[in-house]
Amino acid sequence: MGLQSVGPDRACWSQTPGDEMGCDSLVDMQALEVLGSGYTKLVVKANLAGGPAVALKLVNEQGIDMGKCVEEFNEPEACRKLVAYKLKKEMVLLKRLQHPNVIGAREAESRGGAEGGRLAVILEQGTPLQMIQLLQSPWEDRFRVCLDLVRLLHFLSSSPLGSVALLDFQPRQFVMVSGTLKLTDLDDVSAEPTRCQTGEDCTLLFPQRNFTVPCVRGLCDGLNQKRNMYNAYRYFFTYLLPHQAPPTLTHLVDHIMNSTGELKSDINETLQAFEELLAQYQSGAHMDTLPASELSDYSLLWRTGVSGGEYRCWLSYSAQGCVLSVHNPREAAHICNSHSQCSSFSLTGQRTWSGRLLASFRSSSAQLVPDGTSDVYVKKTTVSITTAL
Structure with a gap:
């Protein structure tokens, strides 16, 4: 699907103060896929020159609103301006309602050319x-x-x-x-x-x-x-x-x-x-109800990683293993003790949005390996875990 570049006569505003991506990035834009369409608007994923993938909202030239208007009045350009009203309204709202939980956006409008102006709203790419x-x-x-x-x-x-x-x-x-x-x-x-x-x-x-x-x-x-x-x-x-x-x-x-x-x-x-x-x-x-003594069941190995021994658990951050957020090693020890297959857990210092640590839990088939960014807690009763240190 081809997209028309915004011409040289254009105006933009930025939803995010200090954002350096300007109108020049609209030249030679490349559509990747259609994300959605409605009566009035078409949303496509597009790559902008020198920038990341974005969502681009345009007037839907093949939409129901456009089709009905052209059928009744046979004035394509006038109909395009009429149908663009909702897009213009959204531009104004996005500009007035700037907030971290409102999608970041830019507006682009071309005013030249024989076919008149074109409107686009450039949005952050979200899922x-x-x-x-x-x-x-x-x-x-x-x-x-x-x-x-x-x-x-x-x-x-x-x-x-x-x-x-x-x-x-x-x-x-x-x-x-x-x-x-x-x-x-x-x-x-x-x-x-x-x-x-x-x-x-x-x-x-x-x-x-x-x-x-x-x-x-x-x-x-x-x-x-x-x-x-x-x-x-x-x-x-x-x-x-x-x-x-x-x-x-x-x-x-x-x-x-x-x-x-x-x-x-x-x-x-x-x-x-x-x-x-x-x-x-x-x-x-x-954590007030967790036993304080559970961490004593584990031996701490500094600057050590774990290879293999993955098992899956409910609500894991990783589809391939068991990775959960914990407040500290004591909570991780409590979780490991509640998993029958868990023999060790490792902490890399990686944190979630709230500041909690991510802990990776492993079975006794895991192998200890050198790792300068990780610490491993091994259950003292585990005898089969091997080492490659």
Whole structure:
């Protein structure tokens, strides 16, 4: 599929301050694959000159909206401008709603040529949010998605446009960029307040239940914020947050689930609850119930690695072995003791987004090897583990 380069008469803005990739990178762009299409827009993965792969949003020349307009008016260029309205709107929204959890974007527009101008929105390249994959991920990563979402909703509750509602609140509206959740589709956002005469005009209707917010001075008070919060609860928190949460933190998780499921807390209180949960998790408070003596079951070998002996475990960071996040070696020893096949674990200093260590667990068939970046803890009762030191 060919893409037309943006001409020399062009204007760009950068979503990320200090980003050096400018309009020159749009020259000789190369489409790699179509990522999605709709009535109005086409999204393709493209390589830009001298830059990384990005997602490029364009007017869908073969889309339903364009086809209907040309069929009725037979004015292709006028129809293109009309259909481009949604793309222009999205450009404005992306520019106004700049936040770490909103997709990074640039706008490009050509104004010359016999066929008139062309519009494009250049987006960070992300991967679609896969709920099935998330359900099989460690609790820490699922919690991060929920935390990112709450931080985004906190921003949207008092954004430069006012309180913004995500009217089409679905996982498909989000992507993951280097582990961070980002809103990528702003077609169906609204900052319009809902006017009312009585509280009956301020009812939120959901499939399982309804909520009513107060009518204050002719406006439904907090309706957009409440809509976002409950959708976050029913589409994200319900599936991602409670499952396999650390036992000593379940009271905090339960509080979040109850307060958001009943809309008892506003977004400020909800964000505070999530930040408290993160602080407790990072502090290692969830380890209070672990036996302190378990680490004494292991001998520490400095600057030693392990080869072979991989086995698979649930919620591993590696599909080929058992790699889990731990607060410290004591938690790793507790995990190893709970795995019947585990005879050793190694720590390289590699950490997760929250600062936890990644530990690799091995069976007795593993072999010790020299490694200046790793330390190995070997179970003292293990006699069959071999060495190549």
